[in-house]
Amino acid sequence: DIQMTQSPSAMSASVGDRVTITCRASQGISNYLAWFQQKPGKVPKRLIYAASSLQSGVPSRFSGSGSGTEFTLTISSLQPEDFATYYCLQHNSYPFTFGPGTTVDI
Amino acid sequence: EVQLLESGGGLVQPGGSLRLSCAASGFTFSSYSMTWVRQAPGKGLDWVSAMSGSGGSIYYADSVKGRFTISRDNSKNTLFLQMNSLRAEDTAIYYCASCSGGNCRAHPLDDWGQGTLVTVSS
Numbered sequence: 001d002i003q004m005t006q007s008p009s010a011m012s013a014s015v016g017d018r019v020t021i022t023c024r025a026s027q028g029i030s031n032y033l034a035w036f037q038q039k040p041g042k043v044p045k046r047l048i049y050a051a052s053s054l055q056s057g058v059p060s061r062f063s064g065s066g067s068g069t070e071f072t073l074t075i076s077s078l079q080p081e082d083f084a085t086y087y088c089l090q091h092n093s094y095p096f097t098f099g100p101g102t103t104v105d106i
Numbered sequence: 107e108v109q110l111l112e113s114g115g116g117l118v119q120p121g122g123s124l125r126l127s128c129a130a131s132g133f134t135f136s137s138y139s140m141t142w143v144r145q146a147p148g149k150g151l152d153w154v155s156a157m158s159g160s161g162g163s164i165y166y167a168d169s170v171k172g173r174f175t176i177s178r179d180n181s182k183n184t185l186f187l188q189m190n191s192l193r194a195e196d197t198a199i200y201y202c203a204s205c206s207g208g209n210c211r212a213h214p215l216d217d218w219g220q221g222t223l224v225t226v227s228s
Binding site for chain 1: 141143150151152153156165166167168201210211212213214215216218219220221
């Protein structure tokens with residue numbers, strides 16, 4: 001199975017900051033990497049799939065990049081509603097696997 | 107609008123069984139692959155199982171293989187997860203999620219239900 005790691009596991013940031021989260025796969029997954037946002041008590045929401053394709057309705061301050069084994073999620077200017085936990089998911093091969101998550105708080 | 111509604115969660119003793127359901131609406135259910143994802147209290151997301159629209163392709167996480175069975179009834183627009191030999195570590199919110207275009211590799215987990223809580227405890 002493909003193992004996913006994320007860094008950092010948690011971070012403190014301020015409104016307006018540029019935030020970058022990294023996700024690494026234990027083997028190459030081409031561009032089959034998605035990012036999800038989850039707020040406390042809420043259902044996860046997909047932000048990006050295929051490494052860089054923005055989900056319809058997601059603000060353009062979110063962007064994704066990478067291929068192979070290393071990927072990044074970037075929030076260009078952090079907004080109050082962006083404080084949440086972010087998970088990557090490899091969707092290249094079954095079983096799909098999530099990263100452990102990155103919590104972004106104030 | 108895609109709507110997914112899970113049901114069937116509850117309290118069960120270790121070694122027991124439970125059957126979860128996910129009622130789907132707002133899309134052509136038989137054309138979509140479907141997945142189950144779980145989240146233990148205070149923990150991260152854990153992919154559990156997936157099934158193609160026709161039911162011909164089925165996948166499981168190693169942690170549930172041999173104990174859980176995914177199935178679907180396309181005539182009733184419903185996805186199921188039969189969980190047997192339950193363990194304390196299976197305690198989690200179980201979400202169903204859809205994959206548009208019939209392919210989770212191309213369109214992973216587009217929409218999610220609200221989840222149903224399964225608690226395994228004596």
